[in-house]
Amino acid sequence: MIKEKNILIIDDEEVILNAIKKVVIYEGFTCDTSFSVSESLEKIQETRYGLIICDIMMPKIDGFEFLNILKKRKLSTPVVITTGFSTLENAVKALYEGAIGFIPKPFSVEELTSMIKRGIIYGKIYNEKRTCYLHEKKISLDFIPCPPKYYRLGFDSWVMKKNEKFANIGLTDLFLKSIGMVKEIEFMNTDEAVYQGGNCIKIIDNEDYCHQLLAPISGKIIDINEKIIINKSLLEKDPYFNGWIYKIIATDLDNELNNLTPCSSDI
Amino acid sequence: MNLNFDKIGTKLILIVSITIALILSLFAYFSVKYQTQNLISEVERHANQLSETIRHSTRFDMLANRREHVHNIINRIGDEEGITNLRILNKEGEIIYSIHQAEIGHMVDKNAESCYACHTENQPLQKLTIKERTRIFRIHPDSSRILGIINPIYNETSCYEANCHAHFKEQTVLGVLDISVSLAEVDELAANNKNSMIFFTLISIAIIAIILRAAVAKLIRKPVGNLVKATNKVAKGNLNHRIDSPRKDELGMLASSFDNMTKKLSEMRVQLVQSDKLASMGKLAAGVAHEINNPLTGVLTYSSFLLKRVKDNPEMKEDLEVIVRETKRSRDIVKGLLDFARQSTPRKGKININEVIDNVVAIVANQLKINHIKLNKDYDHNLPEIPGDSNQIQQVILNLVINAIDAIGNTNGTIGINTKEITLSPYGVTKIHEAKCPKGHDLMDPEHKIDGRPSIKLKAKSSKNEGFMHLDPVYGNHNHHYGIEFDENEIIKLFCPHCGVTILDEIDKGPDCGAPVYNLIIPNQGILKGCTKFGCGWQKWDFIDKTGDSKYVEIVITDSGCGINKKDLEKIFDPFFSTKGQKGTGLGLSVIWGIIDNHKGKIGVVSEIDKGTSFTIHLPAQYD
Secondary structure, eight states, X not given: OOEEEEEEEEOSOHHHHHHHHHHHHHTTOOEEEESSHHHHHHHHHHEEEEEEEEESOOSSSOHHHHHHHHHHTTOOOOEEEEESSOOHHHHHHHHHTTOSEEXXXXXXXXXXXXXXXXXXXXXXXXXXOSOEEETTEEEOOOOOOOOTTOEEETTTEEEEEOSSSEEEEEEOHHHHHHHOSXXXXXXXXXXXXXXXXXXXXXXXXXXOOEEEEEOSSOEEEEEEOHHHHHOTHHHHHOTTTTTOOEEXXXXXXXXXXXXXXXXXXXX | OOOOTTSHHHHHHHHHHHHHHHHHHHHHHHHHHHHHHHHHHHHHHHHHHHHXXXXXXXXXXXXXXXXXXXXXXXXXHHTSTTEEEEEEEETTSBEEXXXXXXXXXXXXXXXXXXTHHHHTSSSOOSXXXXXXXXXXXXXXXXXXXXXXXXXXXXXXXXXXXXXXXXXXXXXXXXXXXXXXXXXXXXXXXXXXHXXXXXXXXXXXXXXXXXXXXXXXXXXXXXXXXXXXXXXXXXXXXXXXXXXXXXXXXXXXXXXXXXXXXXHHHHHHHHHHHHHXXXXXXXXXXXXXXXHHHHHHHHHHHHHHHHHHHTTTOHHHHHHHHHHHHHHHHHHHHHHHHHHXXXXXXXXXXXXXXXXXXXXXXHHHXXXXXXXXXXXXXXXXXXXXXXXXXXXXXXXXXXXXXXHHHHHHTTSOOEEEEEEEEEEEOSTTTOBOOOOBOTTOOBOEEEEEEETTEEEEEEEEEOSSOEEEEEEOSBTTOOOOEESSOOOTTOBOEEEOTTTOOBOEEEEEEOTTTOOEEEEEEOTTSOEEEEEOBTTOOOEEEHHHHTTOOEEEEEEEEEEOSOOOOHHHHTTTTSTTOOSSGGGOOSOHHHHHHHHHHHTTOEEEEEEETTTEEEEEEEEESOOO
């Protein structure tokens, strides 16, 4: 009989394991902890988890390898990668390798819980694709995949290359659905620089959890979609066309596309 | 004096000495020779005259055939000093009169040296020039030279008609008067002359050698020695050594180009060191980030968790908020290090300056208490939020406050922090980044900085002298650096330092004092005009004035510390300048300057020794 638990936490530092565990339990989730990837692989066999939170830098098998093992075993448990070595490159790599989120250490409780919350919903949407109730709230579990020709960073953001220099970026329907109700969006300003794997937009949901969207490419913002500011529901209605967020002059578009997943592979 | 033939000086002295010796020897040789010739011809003339005198004075006695008289005359004259021989030969060559009695009656060989002048030809010559009659000879190789002169006695009517009938009418030459004069005196004079000439030459060579040696020492050896010394110092790694040669010659030029080279080298080294510093800092940051972030995770997670659970306990909540905020700040610092490793641009957000200052005060509160420093805060609570990176601005204020604490030490001083919103006209704020003369030469001088910015270099003429002056590169600011002295109210004539063209306006006069106006051409931004009267601060820049006034947030941090002396004040924003010795890196204020400049702001400093220092920061409330 396979047990069910909400969360598996993998980290080689006990303090961090305990800290995350405390928060998780406080938020009302069930969880297991594990000091290494090999130990957690055993646990996965016995228990079905809604979400795995995994460190990158661990002795023997690191977080990226763990993602690969899961991929090979065709296990679709959503994984959130966390690391103290919080470079943009690691964020991009984690999402490219299949993680659904990247949370740099150190994190506050709010940052952690909003990620956990989003991760759990994400797992439910992605794996069960049916209506479910979480904390007594109804969540729509159908999501629209990215159109082909688009590239995506994990399931966070997409980029649509217009030509060598210009591209539109936006957020995926899955990211939006995993947030739930959008209360507020904080945009960056035009002329500001965004970096691949760096934060580019802040979304606050109706429970005041704050979610950061990681930008799929680096460049300078030349335009912000005013229509979203006026009408937030446009994001939900048409996240891939009229719901674009920024127009970007890309700094190194072609190279950076190599770090992204082509959406044509999703179909 | 040790002679080293490898030295330029020795070689030069040797070459010049040999040349001079040659020239003087030639001169001496010809001069002695000429003088000797002159003396000899004088002696010759004298001897000839004497011989003529004898011929004339013996003539009468000859005619009267008074041989005793002739003998007497000849003997008496022969007693004269310098006359070695005096004799009269008859036509056959028999010596009939002589001062040497033994000779009388002897025959002279026609080939003897006194005869050959005429008798070299088969037919004896009868008429001879004075040169031909003269001969110089030595009796023995050791004796002194002798000048002999023969004087033919020609047949005259009175001779062959005389009663003695000793001569016939057909004879042309009756005999020869031969007089020999010693040249010992002349030779001695010539020898003296030669000696003094040699002496003079040697003295000349010695004097010239001494002068040359001194000149070589001053003109070549010393500057070359300095250059060699400097090269050795540079080779040993001392790139701050300068020769500073005041000379304008080739060696001076070499020295100044050497100085320039070492200056460039040291600048390059500074850059290299800095980029090295940055690179190793980047590596360190990346390595350390992970190590610091893990323990910070424990702190941040637990503290924010606690904060969540103590919502009903305001006292604890406040303390925990400090922990959470400061941990987040540490996180941002580590992230900043990582970003720095990636050379990212500052993260721009909205900053509430008062909050930032409160954060700083919370951090240094303990230190203020320990040093018994009183802190006076005077906030403008309606301060607008300004765009910028709050961490960077916090770093700026923190650095300035820590500097203030260091300046005060343990002397119970006061630190004041004031904020207010101000409106500044572009006058006194706008920076001049480019300025050109009417011919298009760049006037900016990055080597001479005023308040940390490249100044505008101009050639200036006063009534007394001329030199260079540096204009404050901020429109409306008058922290000009005058390179020369001016009188009160004097009109300064200004020129381009490159081409010398005047930059004065021919028509415009300053509205305040009616003095001539100078024009600086600011590329793409019109013309900046200013008054040339010393002490008059009028400036006008229409292009910028049109943009109108804009809002700024002013932060003033004052301390009652030890102050900064005037000399250091100009340099405090330079990288690696530090008055803290080993304690500081000298990067603090240069980094602050860079951050403020990135925020399009301005930082200025006023200081008085033992009274205190005041830093004023202006940050624009809005910018593109």
